[in-house]
Amino acid sequence: MVLLAAVPAPGTAAAADGPAPCVVREGRPHTDWTGMRWDADVLCDNTAGDVRLQSFFSSPVVGRMVTTRSWFVCWKTGDPHQGGNRIWYYTQGDVITNWPLWKGWGYVPAFRTETEPDPFPGLPACLPS
Structure with a gap:
């Protein structure tokens, strides 16, 4: 397991x-x-949660989010999830758990983020893979 960035940037913690x-x-x-x-x-x-290679729950886990304020670069549709939609966000996990070639890059379901609405305005759709 490789730790990439487990310490959030100063001033990024959620308000109480x-x-x-x-x-x-x-x-x-x-x-x-x-x-x-x-x-x-x-x-x-x-x-916190798993980062999957693709936007479905049976996809291999390649990383893990351990911080509670993270960045996301794009979104795509995938498996429906408990957030009531099919939106998944692409990011790099804080920890690489498997498949080091992928460097922890993958998707998290939108219910793990505080985005509203989904997909979040201003964030582009990911190109088809």
């Missing part, structure tokens, strides 16, 4: 009375394991 709002951040470059690039992200509160 509820989650902090999601923020679209321009000028935040990310490159995934395939070489795909994004120049922006959405920073949102989230719960």
Whole structure:
């Protein structure tokens, strides 16, 4: 298991009375394991959980979110989940758990994020894979 970033940035903790709002951040470059690039992200509160290679529950787990405020670069549809929709967000897990080639990049179901609505406005759809 490889730890990537288990410490949240200063000032990103949720307020005691509820989650902090999601923020679209321009000028935040990310490159995934395939070489795909994004120049922006959405920073949102989230719960810890598995990051899956694809947007369905039978997909292999490649990482784990351990922080509670994380960034996401795009979204796509997948398996329905307890959030009442089929939206999944693409990110890089804080910890690589399996398949190190993928560097922890994968999808989390929207119910693990504090996004509202789903998909979150300003976040692009992921290109088909």
